[in-house]
Amino acid sequence: MEIWFSENQTGNFGIKARVKSVLLHEFSPFQEITVYDTFEFGRMLVLDKAVMFTDKNEFVYHEMLGLVPVFAHAGPENILIIGGGDGGAVRECLKNPRVKHIDLVEIDKRVVEVSEEFFPLIASMLKDERVRVIAEDGIEFLKRFNAAYDIILIDSTDPVGPAEGLFKRDFYESAASALKDDGIFVAQTESPFFNANLIRDINMILRELYSKTYLYLASIPVYPGGLWSFTAGSKAYDPRFVNRAYEGFDFSAEGLGLRYYSPEVHSSSFVLPNFVGEILK
Amino acid sequence: MEIWFSENQTGNFGIKARVKSVLLHEFSPFQEITVYDTFEFGRMLVLDKAVMFTDKNEFVYHEMLGLVPVFAHAGPENILIIGGGDGGAVRECLKNPRVKHIDLVEIDKRVVEVSEEFFPLIASMLKDERVRVIAEDGIEFLKRFNAAYDIILIDSTDPVGPAEGLFKRDFYESAASALKDDGIFVAQTESPFFNANLIRDINMILRELYSKTYLYLASIPVYPGGLWSFTAGSKAYDPRFVNRAYEGFDFSAEGLGLRYYSPEVHSSSFVLPNFVGEILK
Structure with missing residues (x-):
């Protein structure tokens, strides 16, 4: 059978x-x-x-969502992750020793519990003392903060159901207010093969909010078409490059358990095939 | 229904x-x-x-198979393509005006005929006067040539059935003999997510034949896992970079109809995620 x-x-x-x-x-x-x-x-x-x-390929998504912003930022001490109750993005962000605190705001606490039970290697850092897990709607949570975070990550499901509001202008504006002036914002922004209009719309909004807004890509076998996009925005840091503050930092795969990310992959993931560049024009 | x-x-x-x-x-x-x-x-x-x-995504595979070698080589006048009876690789190679002749050796002439009938935009250059289409087993064809080609491309199906012999040491050695001393060899080498052993084996063989052997990647939605590998080898040219001979060449997407390839994509496609680099160690 x-x-x-x-x-x-x-x-x-x-x-x-x-x-x-x-x-x-x-x-x-x-x-x-x-x-x-x-x-x-x-x-x-x-x-x-x-x-x-x-289990076999979660490392791609989580490394590329978490590590690009934390190593583009010179001092990402205070991080907010909306969604991502599984803990994968938390685990990756904490690979930067400059990170002091992470607020993980997951609307569905069952995702946290299920991940802790069935995906212990992904949820491994959720009980770390630097991490606060909050079961709340990220949209409401954000409204209470102003210039509070160095990095805000949107680790959402697709823009239907509970995550629908996480792809709207109001939400992006609210996140920009909660971010420090030199902060970095990153959101997962779906497939360049199948969601071109969504990517275009989000990038247009984020460009209004952040002077340095760039799309980057990663290969994820179980996502539609195997290629996924993230959009990073900042008024201060260029998210395309590892910050000079990490000169001499040991990025060796052995130490940090990096299976996808390296400083070279960081930058090259922002080099877009022509058809993706066309989406953003 | x-x-x-x-x-x-x-x-x-x-x-x-x-x-x-x-x-x-x-x-x-x-x-x-x-x-x-x-x-x-x-x-x-x-x-x-x-x-x-x-139809919708053939451009990725064909551009990345054909354009990487023809723009890494300063004078790719004479090209051999084994497999690829559809004509997609031919069409791409001819975007480099320095290409004077292409021998396309396809074992199954029905692939050529079917492509001409059902995929006219892919087969569009098969009747070009610079192209000779030969219905023959590429393995036998190769044995008759010595230092004849500037570029040899292996545009094969998977290593089962008619293409099985195109993934063997004998064949790679035969191709190296048919290649000029400063030639470039490129083969499609399957999925880094699912065919790690095959990629490792091919790269070990090609490294013995070519001092500059490098793997590169492209995102193809309908292939396993959406990520595909190619292996390029040369004794003379570094396949990772567009040759200086093309300084001033107009790579604008409009002129050449490039939907994936650009000189920047050329180089960044050789930057490998850690798990792919590990395969090659």
Whole structure:
């Protein structure tokens, strides 16, 4: 007998993965949560039928979301992550020893609990003393802060369901207010192959808010088309480069457990194929 | 009614695409050939149940296979392409005006005919006077040449079926003999996520043959994991960079119809994520 999970990613295209077993299936107040054990990728977290990550390749998304901003910023002491209840982005940000505090604001506390139970290597730093996990709507949370954070990361699901408001102008403006004047903002911004209009719209808004707004890319096998975008914005730091403050810092893969990110990958991920550059024009 | 094409890419992982209609299905003497019209990607060529390309994203593979070597080489006058009967690599190579002649050696002449009928924009340059299309086994063809070509491209299917011999040491040695001493060799070398051992083996062989052997990557949505590798080797040219001979050359996307490739993308495609670099150690 063969059991296959299948995700219809665009309506007309999708992926499928052979399943050993279903480890969890439930409906939280916010979304449908499923954990599969797959033959190809190990365990896989699926929210509202969309793959979030798998054991085997979560490192790509989490390293590229977390490490690009923390190493572009000379002193990223205070970080806010909205979404990302799994803890992957937290784990990566803490690889920069200059990080002193992270607020993780996840609307669905079941995501945190499920990650701690089924993905202990991803959730490994959620109990670190530098991390505060807050179960709250990120949109409401943000409104209470002004110039408070060095870095704000939006580690959201797709722009449907609970994350819909995280792709809107009001929210981006609110995040810009909560960010210090020299802060760096990064959001996951979907697929350049399938979500060109969304990427264009978000970049237009962020360019109004940050003079240095740039798109970067990473290869994630279980996301639509295998190529994913992030948008970084800052008024002060150029997010495309590792900050000079880290000259002499040991980025060796062994020490930090880096499987995708390096200072060279950091910069080259901002070099865009022509069709992606065209989206932003 | 919905009809879906599905490719089981690894045994435990695959893609699916919704189909409007099946335009062609036949068995040539070498392989099963199917042309689908899909909702997401337009027309799609499938050989032995594996997607070769689609109208919508063939540009990535063909630009990156063809343009990297022709712009790393100062005078790529005489080119041999083994496989690639669709004509996509031919079309790209001819974007360098220094190219004077291309021998395209495709074992299955039905691939050429099917491409001319169903993919006219891909096959567009096959009738160009600089191009000679030869229906022959590339392995046998190569044995007749010594120091004849400036560039040899291996545009093969996966290493099963008719292309199996194109991934073997004998073949690579034969290609090295047919290449001029300052020539550039490039082969498609499968997925870094799923074919690490193959990539390692090929690179070890090619390093013995070429002092400058480097892997590069491109994002192709319909290939396993969405990320694909090519390996380039040369004794003379550094394939990682556009040759100085092209200073002042107009690479603007408008003129050459470049949708992925640029000189910056050329170089950054050789910057490898750590897990890919590890494969090559």
